[in-house]
Amino acid sequence: MTATPSIVLGANVFGWSVPAEQSTAILDAALERGLTAIDTADVYSHWAPGNVGGESETIIGNWMRQRGNRSRLQIHTKGGAPGAPGHLANANATAAYLTKAVDASLRRLGIDCIDLYYVHYDDKVTPPDDTLGGLQRLIEQGKIRAIGASNYSPERLTLAMETSAKHGLPRFSCLQTHYNLADRSGFESGLGPVCANYGLSVFAYYALAKGFLTGKYRNAGDAAKSAARGGGATAYLTPRGLRILAALDKVSAAHNANDAQVALAWLTSRPRVKAIASATSIPQLDDLAAAMTLKLSPGDIAALDAASVGG
Numbered sequence: 174m175t176a177t178p179s180i181v182l183g184a185n186v187f188g189w190s191v192p193a194e195q196s197t198a199i200l201d202a203a204l205e206r207g208l209t210a211i212d213t214a215d216v217y218s219h220w221a222p223g224n225v226g227g228e229s230e231t232i233i234g235n236w237m238r239q240r241g242n243r244s245r246l247q248i249h250t251k252g253g254a255p256g257a258p259g260h261l262a263n264a265n266a267t268a269a270y271l272t273k274a275v276d277a278s279l280r281r282l283g284i285d286c287i288d289l290y291y292v293h294y295d296d297k298v299t300p301p302d303d304t305l306g307g308l309q310r311l312i313e314q315g316k317i318r319a320i321g322a323s324n325y326s327p328e329r330l331t332l333a334m335e336t337s338a339k340h341g342l343p344r345f346s347c348l349q350t351h352y353n354l355a356d357r358s359g360f361e362s363g364l365g366p367v368c369a370n371y372g373l374s375v376f377a378y379y380a381l382a383k384g385f386l387t388g389k390y391r392n393a394g395d396a397a398k399s400a401a402r403g404g405g406a407t408a409y410l411t412p413r414g415l416r417i418l419a420a421l422d423k424v425s426a427a428h429n430a431n432d433a434q435v436a437l438a439w440l441t442s443r444p445r446v447k448a449i450a451s452a453t454s455i456p457q458l459d460d461l462a463a464a465m466t467l468k469l470s471p472g473d474i475a476a477l478d479a480a481s482v483g484g
Contacts, residue, residue: 177247179441180461181210181376183451188228189218191453196232197239202455204242206462212349212376212449214251214293215278216261226261227281234283243284249376250278251293251323251349266292266299268307275311290317291349295325301336309343321376323349327363334371345373352377352446354386354436354481355409355417368445380440380448381433385409388418388425388432413484420480424473430463437464439477 182203187196200211213233219226230250237243252274253264260277264270275290290311292304311317322330322345330348337344348368352360352375360375368375381387383405389395390406409417421432428435440448441464452458469477 175209175247177210177374177447178207179447179465180208180437181212181249181447181449182208182461183378183449184211184213184229184233185217186451186453187213187217187232188224189221193228193232193235195453197236199452199455199458200233200236201240202458203452203461204245206458207465208458208461209245210247210249212249214254214291215274215281216251216254216257216264216293219257219259219261225259226257227277230278230281234281238283247288248282248284249289249291249321250282250287251291252278253296254293255296264293265296266294266304267296268303268310271304271307272311275316279316286315287317289319289321289347291321291323292325293323295322295329297326297329301329301333302340302342305333305337305340305342305344312343319346321345321347321349325350325364327367330364330367334367334373344371347374347376349376349378349449351379352440353380353382354421354439354477355382355414355484357481358484373445375443375446376449377440377446378449380450381436382406382409385414386417386421386432386436388421391415391418413481416480417477420476424469424476427473428467428469430467431460433457433460434464434467435469435473435477437461438467438469439474441465442469442474 213229216226217229218224252271253266255264308320320343350360350364385406421435424435425432437448440446450461
């Protein structure tokens with residue numbers, strides 16, 4: 174598998190806030206800008222009215238078939254998320270469930286092999302040797318190339334890694350988790366040391382803190398203007414949050430960049446960390462592309478670290 178770009182295009186918006194036709198245009202533009210890795214999941218986007226889950230994978234699959242570009246892409250998807258309806262109900266981390274989930278994702282994506290497959294949520298009860306044994310068989314069958322953990326606790330991730338070593342089972346190569354400049358302590362005090370100990374790559378979602386780190390939301394009035402995103406950003410409107418925005422503004426001005434680009438560049442400057450970020454417009458894709466080439470100085474990073482301490 175080719176090297177993964179520092180920023181992965183999040184596809185949770187496809188079939189939700191971005192309809193199929195617009196998703197195709199976003200995907201075309203993303204590939205043109207070097208965003209060659211796409212992160213999706215079997216449950217995306219079941220929460221949208223009229224959806225049942227699998228819409229994102231289907232849109233991506235149709236696009237790849239129309240464009241004939243599968244060889245240029247890395248496809249990352251996930252299975253085992255609880256709480257979804259219909260055919261995705263009763264999800265868990267057992268080998269039996271994940272085997273069915275992988276086959277269904279392959280059908281929707283229209284491909285023979287998934288480049289990176291995540292256990293979307295640890296169910297906290299399935300023994301890791303069951304989960305990993307099932308994934309081993311899928312690797313042997315050529316249906317997946319590499320495996321990752323998503324939304325695992327430090328304890329269960331450690332157990333999974335120890336089980337891999339003890340029983341000669343495939344090991345998770347990465348963790349997908351919530352991490353960004355405004356949300357640091359949960360990862361850095363718990364999962365971060367586990368990932369460092371086992372040499373795991375980290376794929377960070379909510380990379381822009383639900384839009385707050387774009388700098389668009391600086392008061393309650395700004396947040397009220399966006400029904401879709403503003404509500405999530407209001408939680409960050411604290412003295413610490415405003416201190417982070419002030420630091421982003423200063424670094425952005427020094428680089429002729431914007432806050433979103435700098436926040437993503439900070440994230441991907443962390444050891445072994447890559448960012449997952451979605452886009453609903455071409456200008457947002459331009460920000461992702463710019464962030465991939467933006468190099469922050471040690472002084473820039475120190476200023477952002479100092480502003481974001483304590484959270």
